[in-house]
Amino acid sequence: MKSNLYRLTMVILCVAGIFFTGDKAAAQELTVAVAAESQVTGQYYTLGDIASISGGDGGRIAALREVRIGRVPAPGQSYVLNAEILGARLNMAPIDLTGIAWQIPSQFKITALSQSIGSAQLIAEAEKYLRNRLAGADVIITPMEQPTDIVLPPGNVVYNMEIPYGVKYNSPTYVTTGILVSGQPFTVVKFRFDVKKYEQVAVTGRMIAGGEILTADSVIFERRDIGKLKPGYFTNIDKIVGLTVKRQLAPGMLLTDTLLDQPTLVRRGNIVSIVAKNGGVVITTPGVAMENGSENEFIRVRNASSKKIITGRVVDENTIQIHF
Template sequence: MSKKIYLLLLVQLCLFMNSVFAESTVVIIDEQVRVNGAVISLGQVAKISGDDEAANQKLRKLKIGDAPVPGSSFVLTKEVLNMRLAATGIDLASVTWLIPDRITVIGDSQVISAQTLIDRGINAIREQVGPNVQYDDLHIFYVGREQDVTVPVGNVILSTSLPYGIRYNAPTTVMIFISVDGQAVTKVGLRFKVNLYRQVAVAASQVNAREIFTEGNLRYERMDAGQIAAGFFTDKNKVLGLEARRAITPGTVITDSMVNKPVIVKRGNMVTLVAFVGNIQVIASGQAMQDGYEGQLIRIKNVITNKIVLGKVIDENKVQVLTYKSASAS
């Protein structure tokens, strides 16, 4: 008899429990959960079920704290979770909670390898240099410590900038900005040693001061652009016909500070003065008061008026007048 009563009570209890779970929302949380994002929502860590789907969705959206950094974890106790749930203002009694005493919350993550970041930095430098430099003439070396970067799970986009440009005589910095699913996550600064090799004009033989450069005393040599003085020439045709300002030894890199345009108008030479008054061209005879090279402004004496004028050397016989001076020749 007692056995029958016990079975009857057990059946009634099961029916009662089934009715309770059927009517109320049930929240089940495992001992270990993984989350993604900056904030933990209840829906990320719990399995929520019940007949009232609107109530279920409301529970899933509840914010219960900050998420761990991607790749790290922390322990959330049942007591702390209950306090956070109570702070949201929901009716805890209307929900059946199946929560362990301790919950390990893990920040879901993915790893961007150091090599991926380095390759992106190298590509950024090559893009900045442009297509006019041959691939083998640009050498790029990473000079920092290789380190992977851990970020949240999602679609990763890497964008770059070179805040100080490319430096050939000092480390070049590339900033890599990392975003996941359109949200900025972090940025990484990488440093590279960049060598740019160019064919530069050098003296093929001894060049004396005031000597004119010709094909015979110039040649090309491949050099690291970061290790030579500024103002070098990559086209020796731009040096041909120029005059050496000083003696230059063989193998010396020719720079713009070493050369002058040759003097084509000598002091005392007679030249033709050309001036324009509106559309009218005025021509007169003049005498150079100083040496001048093509394009240089020099003083010229108008031999008719005996006035000093300032003009630009056009060629060895012609000077274009720019302004007049009232000073008389001494």
């Protein structure tokens, strides 16, 4: 019991700052009353944040209020301190602690001010950003997880969002959200979304035989989830009309570039005109195609006069162009 009483007395003396002698033991001029509970914000809290300081010396009061005690807890969290801890921290401060009457509870609480952002709001903001990036597209966006609420320090909240890996239609799309409070970065959260994008794509409207040239009435357009489609699908009728089907296709089949080919304009053995151009000079001579060819395809032709075999580009069913 005596040991505890002695320890308590030493703590009070330490905090009161009366470990001094001689004429320093002057009459107490200031009073520092520490509150039982205090709310703080920022990075550090000071004596002025947790105590009221009164007396006749304005300069000393101002200096005492600025004495740094410790770091502010995380937003919404608390520290519980006592006189011993406060005394140790005050004695480390380069300030005169004489002539002060201290009023300190046996324990006192320091709580960081906070604000909370609900998970529903965070998801809504991220989804809004994603929809704006996909404006005009036919999409269905589904969150893949529900985050917890986020506790922040007080201040104006701003979101800084980006899609680091781009929008994915056959795997999760990530939206990262940097949260700034009063202009300062606080945290970054990441959300996953399942994004389904639909487009009107070309499919066969009937049975189409191999080698048949596609016409507008042989193609229809259907709304499909493009994340599930093979590459090379078509959304524009003008891109496929006039192309040749490589093999027989059943009704409702997705038309892709691997199923189609340019129609054959020139066939092996056809008589063609070989046109040679060099600047403003144009020379034309008859020739014979040595192989089949589509528009803009390069094939071998034989000059009917010189019998020389050369390579030229198919311009149309009658013309092969070369350069000299």
